[in-house]
Amino acid sequence: MDLFNAIHRISIFVFALVFKFILQKRKTRRNLPPSPPALPIIGHLHLLKQPVHRTLHQLSQKYGPVLLLDFGNRKVLIVSSASAAEECFTKNDIIFANRPRLLAGKHIGYNYNTIGFAPYGDYWRNLRRLTTMEFFSTSRLAMSASIRQEEVQLLLKELFLASAKKSATVELTSKLIEVVFNMILRMIAGKRYYGKDAVDTEAEEFRDIMREVAEMSGSTVLNDFLPVLQWVDFQGLERKMKKIFKKVDKFLQSLVEEHRMMRKDSTDQCLGSSDASSTGTKTTLIDVMLSLQQTDPEIYTDETIKGVILVMLIAGTETSSTTIEWAMSLLLNHSEVMSKAWSEIADEPHFSYHMNRQKTASFVVITCHVEQCYWRACPGAVLGRKVVGLVLGSLIQSFEWNRVAEGEIDMREGPGLTMPKAEPLVAVCSPRSGMLNLLNAI
Numbered sequence: 001m002d003l004f005n006a007i008h009r010i011s012i013f014v015f016a017l018v019f020k021f022i023l024q025k026r027k028t029r030r031n032l033p034p035s036p037p038a039l040p041i042i043g044h045l046h047l048l049k050q051p052v053h054r055t056l057h058q059l060s061q062k063y064g065p066v067l068l069l070d071f072g073n074r075k076v077l078i079v080s081s082a083s084a085a086e087e088c089f090t091k092n093d094i095i096f097a098n099r100p101r102l103l104a105g106k107h108i109g110y111n112y113n114t115i116g117f118a119p120y121g122d123y124w125r126n127l128r129r130l131t132t133m134e135f136f137s138t139s140r141l142a143m144s145a146s147i148r149q150e151e152v153q154l155l156l157k158e159l160f161l162a163s164a165k166k167s168a169t170v171e172l173t174s175k176l177i178e179v180v181f182n183m184i185l186r187m188i189a190g191k192r193y194y195g196k197d198a199v200d201t202e203a204e205e206f207r208d209i210m211r212e213v214a215e216m217s218g219s220t221v222l223n224d225f226l227p228v229l230q231w232v233d234f235q236g237l238e239r240k241m242k243k244i245f246k247k248v249d250k251f252l253q254s255l256v257e258e259h260r261m262m263r264k265d266s267t268d269q270c271l272g273s274s275d276a277s278s279t280g281t282k283t284t285l286i287d288v289m290l291s292l293q294q295t296d297p298e299i300y301t302d303e304t305i306k307g308v309i310l311v312m313l314i315a316g317t318e319t320s321s322t323t324i325e326w327a328m329s330l331l332l333n334h335s336e337v338m339s340k341a342w343s344e345i346a347d348e349p350h351f352s353y354h355m356n357r358q359k360t361a362s363f364v365v366i367t368c369h370v371e372q373c374y375w376r377a378c379p380g381a382v383l384g385r386k387v388v389g390l391v392l393g394s395l396i397q398s399f400e401w402n403r404v405a406e407g408e409i410d411m412r413e414g415p416g417l418t419m420p421k422a423e424p425l426v427a428v429c430s431p432r433s434g435m436l437n438l439l440n441a442i
């Protein structure tokens with residue numbers, strides 16, 4: 001065979017292969033949802049601008065309520081109509097029940113062994129059951145109500161001390177994160193890491209670690225979508241994750257050990273006493289899990305316990321504090337709604353409302369879109385609603401709030417899993433005259 005013939009045959013072979021590939025691609029795409037033109041290898045990643053949910057919204061307006069995107073080598077279905085979402089999460093819920101296996105789940109989420117990252121199955125179901133019964137149940141939430149009230153009172157006191165003589169300009173974003181974090185941590189571990197009585201150096205270290213963990217587990221990581229970047233550990237990301245994980249794991253282990261010791265001490269002290277709660281050993285989630293570990297050590301390993309603590313803190317804190325922050329920003333931009341909300345709750349019992357009361361309807365609508373979720377639902381929705389209602393209601397009931405400047409509060413969204421505000425919320429507060437005695441007495 002001469003050279004010409006060989007080239008001719010190879011060309012026909014290559015042409016046939018390419019043709020077959022195009023046909024196959026067309027065939028497989030025929031039943032797929034619409035999709036914008038994609039680039040080789042990166043697919044649609046180049047289209048994603050911050051904030052990502054806005055970009056996705058714009059794309060869905062152009063291509064329809066169900067569209068398919070290629071994030072590198074991963075297919076991502078963007079669903080943005082209620083009926084399509086309902087179809088995904090009712091008729092096809094099992095198919096959509098799994099979470100993507102992201103690097104954060106591997107390196108920070110105990111190798112996909114936490115509620116947020118575990119695949120749908122017995123292990124995940126068991127963790128959901130555990131948290132539903134031992135943390136989010138009506139009776140557990142009633143037992144922890146005093147913790148939430150105390151924390152909100154401490155916040156009010158701090159604001160009052162700052163504003164009693166002259167109205168004070170307050171950076172609310174960090175205050176809200178602190179108050180919610182303290183609430184959840186006290187419910188889990190019985191201690192607080194922010195403000196007065198916080199366990200100082202330990203608290204500082206833990207706060208820094210948690211900040212890093214939240215950033216890492218919530219950020220969009222290119223390495224997740226382009227395996228080639230994983231091979232070279234682009235930007236040393238996996239190294240960073242492993243380093244943070246070591247720190248967080250050490251910390252969580254020390255929390256577990258601390259509770260193990262406390263339980264041992266209290267059992268030694270009141271051996272035979274049935275009143276374990278008098279020593280406080282039965283009231284935190286860690287203690288409940290350690291009790292379960294005694295009866296079922298194979299399921300409730302230390303790793304499982306640490307994973308639950310981690311997820312609760314990450315999933316519970318910023319979600320709730322950001323919701324309060326957005327609600328407060330909206331109220332500051334709509335002073336007539338703020339006044340209406342205040343007049344509706346002015347006579348409510350102080351520092352202890354529940355969002356589901358009829359009277360507080362005007363800001364229920366603003367704050368609690370969490371209730372309208374159609375997807376793998378948030379197990380902390382009731383607690384989240386309680387926290388949001390209590391903190392927001394107390395702030396409005398106790399203080400008059402105003403914007404720092406004439407202009408409206410900046411409502412731009414920043415990057416992040418919980419849709420944080422681009423700029424921290426700063427506002428001016430002064431105690432309401434009718435609340436002076438109460439605030440003085442805290």
Ligand code: HEM
Pocket residue numbers: 115116117128184311312313315316317319320323370373375376377378379380381383384385388
């Ligand atoms: C206003 C407050 C809250 C909002 C807006 C919110 C929102 C959400 C959403 C949208 C999901 C589902 C995410 C997904 O499908 O990928 C979720 C899941 C979750 N949330 Fe919340 N949440 C709030 C409060 C809380 C609180 C207070 C806790 C716990 C202390 C919590 C714990 C969790 C957990 C553990 C999951 C994962 C569930 C699973 O994967 O099975 N959330 N949350």
